[in-house]
Amino acid sequence: NAGVTQTPKFRVLKTGQSMTLLCAQDMNHEYMYWYRQDPGMGLRLIHYSVGEGTTAKGEVPDGYNVSRLKKQNFLLGLESAAPSQTSVYFCASSLQTGFLSGYTFGSGTRLTVV
Amino acid sequence: GEDVEQSLFLSVREGDSSVINCTYTDSSSTYLYWYKQEPGAGLQLLTYIFSNMDMKQDQRLTVLLNKKDKHLSLRIADTQTGDSAIYFCAESIRPGGGADGLTFGKGTHLIIQP
Numbered sequence: 001n002a003g004v005t006q007t008p009k010f011r012v013l014k015t016g017q018s019m020t021l022l023c024a025q026d027m028n029h030e031y032m033y034w035y036r037q038d039p040g041m042g043l044r045l046i047h048y049s050v051g052e053g054t055t056a057k058g059e060v061p062d063g064y065n066v067s068r069l070k071k072q073n074f075l076l077g078l079e080s081a082a083p084s085q086t087s088v089y090f091c092a093s094s095l096q097t098g099f100l101s102g103y104t105f106g107s108g109t110r111l112t113v114v
Numbered sequence: 115g116e117d118v119e120q121s122l123f124l125s126v127r128e129g130d131s132s133v134i135n136c137t138y139t140d141s142s143s144t145y146l147y148w149y150k151q152e153p154g155a156g157l158q159l160l161t162y163i164f165s166n167m168d169m170k171q172d173q174r175l176t177v178l179l180n181k182k183d184k185h186l187s188l189r190i191a192d193t194q195t196g197d198s199a200i201y202f203c204a205e206s207i208r209p210g211g212g213a214d215g216l217t218f219g220k221g222t223h224l225i226i227q228p
Contacts, residue, residue, distance in 0.1 A: 004156070040122070042220035043157075043202070090156055102147055103216065105156030 002026050006091050006106035013081040013113045021076040021109050023091030031094045032074035033058075033103070034066060036087040043090065049074055081113045118219035120203055125225040132190040134222045136203030139184065146179065147216065148188045149202040157202060160188070190224075198226045 004025045013019055023032065034046040045058030049068040063085060065077045078085060088110050092103040117139045126132045144165045149157040163170045163177045170177045176189040190197055200223050204216040
């Protein structure tokens with residue numbers, strides 16, 4: 001049981017380049033989330049999805065797009081990377097009523113935009 | 115909006131008890147969580163508490179909730195070097211976070227002195 005897998009683990013982009021971060025979960029979770037973690041800022045929700053084919057904006061959605069074409073995958077796209085998007089990105093998933101389990105997090109993607 | 119506050123650092127001696135504090139502003143918060151993040155890893159759920167509970171104990175961990183003051187604490191007894199990590203307080207009005215996600219504090223770095 002792999003849980004939540006994020007790829008890639010590290011990436012360096014030049015300003016203006018695009019990329020897609022992939023999150024895959026094998027727990028049949030309904031809900032999936034993308035967070036970014038910055039020093040002194042904690043975790044901030046970028047986008048989330050409550051099911052296949054649905055997405056919604058979180059606290060800091062600007063500059064990012066997401067897609068959930070399959071229940072197990074949640075993709076985060078950066079169309080034109082900016083240095084302000086240098087961060088560690090975490091994907092998480094949860095059951096629709098996953099109180100006891102809370103969230104399951106991936107191990108993160110460290111992105112640097114130069 | 116919701117806000118969750120934590121001190122950024124806590125330093126304790128190995129073998130002592132650690133107490134990590136958290137305050138939240140949303141009086142609707144019903145579900146409160148503590149997550150642990152070890153270096154280079156994602157967040158792991160440590161424990162949780164309902165708002166109708168005052169205390170929850172789980173081995174070395176004790177969670178205290180003062181709902182009147184909107185104050186949550188995590189006590190780690192007999193702190194060990196393996197407890198060195200960032201501890202996040204999180205709250206939600208829905209079980210498991212629901213569609214809106216969890217609101218996280220900025221995290222408390224627990225530093226263990228030999």
